[in-house]
Amino acid sequence: MVITSGSELEKTLPLKLAGLTFMPVPLYGFLQGDTVGLLILAEEAETLQALARKLQDAASLRVAARDPVRVVYNDKTMDLTMTVAQAGLQALDRFDVLAG
């Protein structure tokens, strides 16, 4: 078994909350086709399109990226050009990314 050093690990598993330059909004993201919900750190100013891409990237080991996609929040399909703040997403809310 190869021993992987901590620094190598950091490169490979880049989950970082500490040292972020923005105040993240932690959200529960559920990508259609995936087997587990993921913690996604959103920026208030990012669009829902970018948020969807972030979740797709995070789940890419298990689910192939699709385009177009829909973002569903509180049972409503949201406008992808809205920002996280405009959509009203708050810490520990659930959002879903579905095939468009």
Place this chain on the structure above:
Amino acid sequence: MLGREEWLPLARKLDWDYSYVREDEVFPEVISGRPWLPYSEWKDWEESFKTSYREYVDNQYEKDMAVQAVHDAVGRIENVQKLALPWLNSLKVHAAALPLAEFTGVIGNLRGARFGRDSAWRTMATFGALDEYRHTQIPLLLFHPLLRLDSQFDWAHKFYHTNNWFAVAARHFFDELTVGQNAIEFHIATNVVLETGFTNLQFVGLASLARESSDHMFERMVTSIQTDEARHAQIGHPVLATVMKHDPKYAQYLVDKWFWRNWRLFSILTGLSIDYLTAPDQRPYSFKEFMEEWIIDQFLRTLDEFGLEKPWYWELLMDELDIYHHMIYASAYSYRATLWFNFVMPGPAERKWLRQKYPKYWDDMDAVWEQISERWRTVGPGAENELAVHGTAMPTFCDLCQLPLSAGTPRKNTARVLVHDGRKYIFCSEPCQWIFLHEPERYANHKDVVKRVLSGEAPAQLPNLLTEYFNLTPDTWGKDVHNGDYEWLGARKDSAA
């Protein structure tokens, strides 16, 4: 001197009327359980299998000798090294999950031995505590030599004392079931639901799996434990019958709650062991077939026996038989470094078998495995590539069962957010939320791993979380058993091009 037949009926009922204290002071509701009833309502409590202490010791001695003989004959490291790799990893799961969980059963039984409402109940619970102590010692004895074989077996012995996410879930379950439980709820939840409903039969199934896998040591261990469980599980039946007579709604609630909580944990322990960690040609049945034949039928008979209804979530549970443990396994495989055992990736033959056994949702699961396979094809096999085929974002957990938010199907995850007393909670499923809302004061202050990360109690970076909080190391954390080196994967993409 009295003979056994005269002595036992006299000795097993030694209750008396209190003159210096009130009965509710000797047996306070908070620790004896509810409904609180005067002794007159418990005096007919009777176990169906009666034993004296001498008989108990004689029987246990014989059983211990039988376990020791098998251990001496086939429990050496060289015997274990001959076992198939996936099964060896199933042993690591059980080496972690069994001993200290059984030890919590000692505490629960001792509560019954003091606060059970009838003397025969208290005597049986004393035997139950001795049983559970034995069930702690046997796996410790049998698994101890394996520490030298593999550092993951060593870690398995530390599991219960870590903050590993699965240890958090196991403690959340067993602490409520046994350590912090009143006598009535303990005996209904543990004896009727866990033991009669799950482990008594599960151990029969595990013994059969072990036999198919040529693991005679494990087979003997679980068989020996099962014979104890079959005896002490009967304690709960007359307890449930009395609660059913006086408060049937509460009896139904306890059975519904604990069947769900047991299902969550045991679908992972047993589901993964049967459908993934046993070699395909050694699987006598699928996990779903095992559940339907052994667990579900037996549980329905138990419900009938007591005049109880099926739990309200029954249809949901039947549906989960087809998918839940598959969702968990794929998620756990992709976060295997967060666990202490190694995983096998199902290849075409295994996936064909799984499709036959689980046709309802397998298309969606197959797509997940194809995507993971594609990643291995891209990066190529090898230990150095393990972490390139691993999740990077933080997985999320249920605020009740503490297990990953992996319920529902890949098309529709059933997680649900709830705001309670100004705080946000998330649950994997409706039954977990329902349990929380029945006793929020019991669960509300517990933090799952994500909340610990967000509050700064646990490291935010996944490498630190693994090493500092889960206490894993590159040696001990889970990997693919073949490091992605599967013939069926074919050549690495760039080398094939």
